[in-house]
Amino acid sequence: MTGCNGRGVRARGRAWLAGAMLMLACTAAGAQIVQGRLALQWGDPGPAQQALPARLSATLVTDEGARIALDPAQARRAAGDLYALSNRRVAVAFAARDRGVLQRTAVEVIVPADRLWQRAPALDAAGRVVAEAPVSGTTRWVTLACRFSDIATEQKTTAFFTSQYGTAAGQLGHYWNEVSYGKINLTGSQAYGWFALPLARGAYVTMVDGEEEADLDKLFTDCAAAADPTVNFTGVQGVNMMFNGDLDGYAWGGGACATLDGVRRCPRVTWNPPWSFGNLAPLAHEMGHGYGLPHSDNSDGDDDTYDNPWDVMSDGWSNATYDGTYGALPKHINIQQRDRLGWVDAARKLIVPAGNFSRTQVALDFASLKGSTHPQMIVLAMPAGADPYATEVYTIEARRRTGTYESALAGDAVIIHRMADYGTAYSVDADVPPADVSNNEGSMFTPGEVWQSPDRSRWIRVDAMTATGFLVTIGPKLRVTGGRLPGLRKAAAPLAPQPAGSLRSAREASHPSPARAGARRAPADRGARGPIAGRRMR
Incomplete structure (x- = not known):
């Protein structure tokens, strides 16, 4: 993506000042900059409104109290990590039409403008500036x-x-x-x-x-x-x-x-x-x-974001435990969501940079384990494209059926998420085609099974289950030396749209109420009142 004055958003990954420099370039190019608080509001349909899509409203609330509706798809590209800026003070550069008339729907750049941004943000595994939104x-x-x-x-x-x-x-x-x-x-x-x-x-x-x-x-x-x-x-x-x-x-x-x-x-x-x-x-x-x-999602390629039961920020109903007083209880959130809020300590996170093809075995502790002594999050960086915020990153975690909230999970397994679309986590499914709900065998990687990235550059083998998690080997092309045979997972299938309703019946049978079922309409944001071409609302 090209920003103001021809500068690309890729520059933001080079140094923490690049976002501010790009904002200055926008000023020089005639764009107008407005500061205020970024209000993001997600809408989630109820069990009786199964055909409604998820919704997202993005609004800039100025210091004077004026409200400027932002196109969510444009805002994602302009900010890189839009979600880390939720409810924070930001500066937004809007493209100007001829004669300097403000074109509010053309969002060029969004950068933080609060005290959290005064210190140099870290870079993530893809070389992207992390806006950081810790909660403690x-x-x-x-x-x-x-x-x-x-x-x-x-x-x-x-x-x-x-x-x-x-x-x-x-x-x-x-x-x-x-x-x-x-x-x-x-x-x-x-x-x-x-x-x-x-x-x-x-x-x-x-x-x-x-x-x-x-x-x-x-x-x-x-x-x-x-x-x-x-x-x-x-x-x-x-x-x-x-x-x-x-x-x-x-x-x-x-x-x-x-x-x-x-x-x-x-x-x-x-x-x-x-x-x-x-x-x-x-x-x-x-x-x-x-x-x-x-929201999180799965990898079946449809426009239903509520089909990843490994994360309460996607499917809160499937594989949930129930309480007589409080109804359906929330399962945990995926490890990327935890890390987004600053809850994964640096010592519990292993980042494998792009281009690192050495082979190593890692003791991966269960994500639910408090007081872990081994990594609980593995991040596989992939080669950066023209826009590092659109570059895929894979996160790996271990989940087990235990405790008040996780005992109804589909199984004890290594779970992989693909980070894409400017911050959405998609659970990886090795089945072809991917299941409609990712509580299937294809989404769970267990001892003797191997997963390879779509470009075949990264391989993950689950070697054994331990008392606290799994032993996994990371490296270039791996061989299975024991365990179940054939024990090989095929390369993760790329996202592909599925025919409407093609995989709904199994899902409906597995959790009829209050299930999400039926084809969904094309998602729309609250401001634009219609589908955004080429992008699904998340």
Whole structure:
């Protein structure tokens, strides 16, 4: 991709100043630069809205409070790692039309403009500047239960909502502490409500181009204003809003801004209808978006992002454990998502640079193991292309069926994810064609099996299972010396679109409710109101 004044985004991987230099080049080329907070909001359909696509809204909220809708596909390319900039202060360069008229849909460059960017960011395995979005310490959330003026039902009590934040196994405080290896806690999180909204549901959810669309900002502003006399928002990092009626078929997670306690604040925010807050899995999914995590996916090539049950940021329903009080419980997130938030220590991460073809055996500990003494994340870098942010990177982790959240996984195995499309993690499936849901044998690599990268430059052999994980050998072309025969996986198949509904029947049989099934419409972002040519919404 070429940026302002002919400079390519590849330059961003050369030094941490390159992004700022490119921004200066945009200024010289006549582009207009606007600073503000980047608000990303992900929409996830409920079980009764199976045919709806995932949605993503990207908005620049200026210091004056103006809202500029950004094309998500353009924003991904312009930022490189857009998701690491969620809810942060950024500078956006917009291309200018003739006579200097601002063309807001032409996003050229997005770079961080907050204090996190004042230190030199690290480079990742592909030579890309890592914007970094670490989350650590106490992340206090408050639940605000708000009811529409025309709906009287209050599905859950505030005592129930407060209990969701508990530290016992199967509660959110316990879950996020476990997933983060103790890096974060939810101490002080509490629920309040029910608060009466000033308007009926129809004032917040209107028809736009024949579809319902929730005014997320108005919902947050009015719900927070109703709670403001009661709730002390000082130190609050996240707000979970629970509404007593359906929104627009979706639950939402991301960030938003409003005046709280007389101060303009921009916390992590989720918008939850009853089907979402009745189960911890979708609620944790939306909180993950609040932390800045994008969706994950599998490698079947369709436009359904909810088919990777190795990550709650994709399929929260399949292979989930259940609790009589809190419903479907969230499984863990994949190792790349953990690393995105700064939860994987450097000593637990092994990066194999592109061009390194030496052979080595690694003791790979289970990703769920707290206090690991061996690597829990292996990163295989691939040769960089013209745009390093579009360069593929493979991550390798070990998963096992254990504990409160992971005991219903499909098996104990090495799991591989392909990082592509500016930050999306696709679970690798060696079956041809790939399965519709990646809880199949092809997605699980076990002792005696070998995987090779599509360009045949990297091979991974799973040698044996240990008490704490797996022994894996990494290197050039490998031979199988024992174990199961033939024991060889074929090269990972490239992504290819599958006929609509071709692999749905097996999935529907495996988890009929609340399954995701049926063909999905072409995804659309909230701002453009239509499909974005050549790219799937993630």
